[in-house]
Amino acid sequence: MGKDTERISIRLVVGLTAVFLLCLWAFVAYWSLRSRDLEIDSTRVTLVRLSTAAEEQVRRMFKLVEVFLDTSDLWLANHPQADPLTDPQFSALVQGFYRASGNAIQLRLVKRDGALYRIPAEGPKPNARVGDRDYFLAQGDAGRRGFYIGTPVQSRENGHWLIPISVPLQRSSHDVTVLLASIRVDYFAGVFEQERIRPNGAITLLRRDGTLLARAPHLPQLLGKSAAQTDVFADFLPRAPRGVEFSSSSATDGVSKLTSYAAMDDFPLVVVVAAATDDILARWELDATVITLVGLILTVFALAASGRLIWLLRDQERARSELFRMASTDDLTGCLNRRHFMASLTREFSRSQRHGDDLSLMVLDLDFFKRINDGYGHAVGDKALGAFVAAAQSCLRQSDQFARLGGEEFGILLPVTTVEQAQPVAERLRQKVAEIRIPTPQGVVQFTVSIGIAAYSSDLASAEELxxxxxxxxxxxxxxxxxxxVAAPPAGLPADTVVTPG
Structure with a gap:
């Protein structure tokens, strides 16, 4: 009963600990996944906001360019006699544009042969030759003619990187055929730099065909490069003109990013705002590390507490078993004592009464044991008892119960055993005892045992009668x-003695 209770208690402790740890780590997993999703969702909102702001800044600047170019074209159309390279009124108009744009937009004139001039011209010699530039060539191509955003170029005048925008004049004026507005790349780079998510986020302005126009962080070597094969142009834009998606790796820096992209409706431009996945999840990773450590600490504590509790349960069971052993066994021989044996006899007798099971009982007495104690001393007598117990136990089953009833008298209870089955056991035991030899200074000690056997029958009223x-x-x-x-006869019959010679 005690062992069963111990097993049940230990299983309960283990089960409760397992349930606690399962709930704990389920919470850690749920919190980690949920907080990660919330962090990403929050960044999505931020990226959309930044993308909208960047788109509006780009639109405002290009609208301004469009107004400047249309106004200049209209002025030249209304003043056909004025030389745009030298006319002071036109020069004042252009300078006003320059100041209104915060010195970010410059206007230039390009003649039919590709000669580029500042306004006002500094002389007959052009400031640069741009006949090979795409923004000039586009105005001679019917398919591209009109408001054309060119590939970023490094100015041949001052080395600045510029985004060129060209339009054809409605009417050629003094061989000038193209109006050119240039936006300094560092204007967008500066604006974007203030807004981007650090340290690895980026804001990029691209042409609709994937040509990179401006970027923060500013990397001049990337200007004019094509991003047509990136996820944004190859995958995202064909599905939707704007959105927020994860890109496996950036073509510019190889970093995985969450990207907000928007294709503008009024200009052939795309604004891309990206945040590095590592940056987005940095705070989440720190929090997840902390909560994981807390979970590990709680796990260690729970396992230690569970282990301690199991140890206490086992120690308690050991103490209980020891108390039971002390209360139920004979100190000298280690056999059951008389009180426990009688309780077992009563219990087995009642079971036989209820179910009709066979039950046999042996009572044994060591012959002339007092002579051993008196002639050789109690120490030898104790050895004789120990040898007898070992011989008896070697003949018994695990289910049999062996007890010292007092002095040199012992009892053996054999459940589910008939008297016919008990007799051979008793005979083997008698023979083994007869073979015992205990050497002493006074000589070898030998002794024998007498055994009486009785079996349960329905005529018996109690265990005491058996x-x-x-x-x-x-x-x-x-x-x-x-x-x-000697086997006792069934109740009511004359004594029937079976004698085995000694």
Whole structure:
């Protein structure tokens, strides 16, 4: 019963600990995944906001360019006699544009042969030759003619990177055929730099065909490069003109990013705002690390507490078992004591009464044991008892119960055993005892045992009657000369003695 209770208690502790740890780590996993999603969702909102702001800044600047170019074209159309390279009124108009744009937009004139001039011209010699530039060539191509955003160029005048925008004049004026507005790349780079998510985020302005126009962080070597094969142009834009998606790796820096992109409706431009995945999740990773450490600490604590509790349960069971052993066993021989044996006898007798099970009882007495104690001393007597117990236990089953009833008298309870089955066991035991030899200074000690056997029958009223029958069989064995086995007859019949020669 105690062992079963211990197992149930240990299983309960283990089960509760397992449930606690399962709930703990389920919470850690849920919190980690949920907080990660919230962090990404929050960044999505931020990226859309930044993308909208960047788109409006780009639109405002290009609208301004469009107004400047249209106004200049209209002025030249209304003043056909004025030389745009030298006319002071036109020069004042252009300078006003320059100041209104915060010095970010410059206007230039390009003649039919590709000669580029500042306004006002500094002389007959052009400031640069741009006949090979795409923004000039586009105005001679019917398919591209009109408001054309060119590939970023490094100015041949001052080395600045510029985004060129060209339009054809409605009417050629003094061989000038193209109006050119240039936006300094560092204007967009500066504006974007203030807004981008650090440290690895980026804001990029691209042409609709994927040509990179401006970027923060500013990397001049990337200007004019094509991003047509990136996720934004190859995958995202064909599905939707704007959105927020994860890109596996950036073509510019190889970093995985969450990207907000928007294709503008009124200009052939795309604004891309990206935040590095590592930057987005940096705070989440720190929080997840902390909560994981807390989870590990709680796990260690729970396992330690569970282990301690199991140890206490086992220690308690060991103490209980030891108390039970002390209360139920004989100190000298280690056999069951009389009180426990009688309780077992009563319990087995009741079971036989209920279910009709067979039950046999042996009562044993060491022959002339007092002579051993008196002639060789109690120490030798104790050795004789120990040797007898070992011999008896070697003949018994695990289900049999062996007890010292007092002095040199012992009892053996054999559940589910008939008297016919018990007799061979008793005989083997008698023979083993007869073979015991205990060497002493006074000589070798030998002794024998007398055994009485009784079996349960429905005529018996109590366990005490069964014991009385076994006692009578023992007395018969001793009366017949000792060193023999005697089986008691069934209740109500004359004594039937089975004698085995000694």
């Amino acid at each position: 014991l009385l029958q076994a006692d009578r069989a023992l007395y018969a064995a001793k009366g017949a000369g000792r060193n023999r086995v």
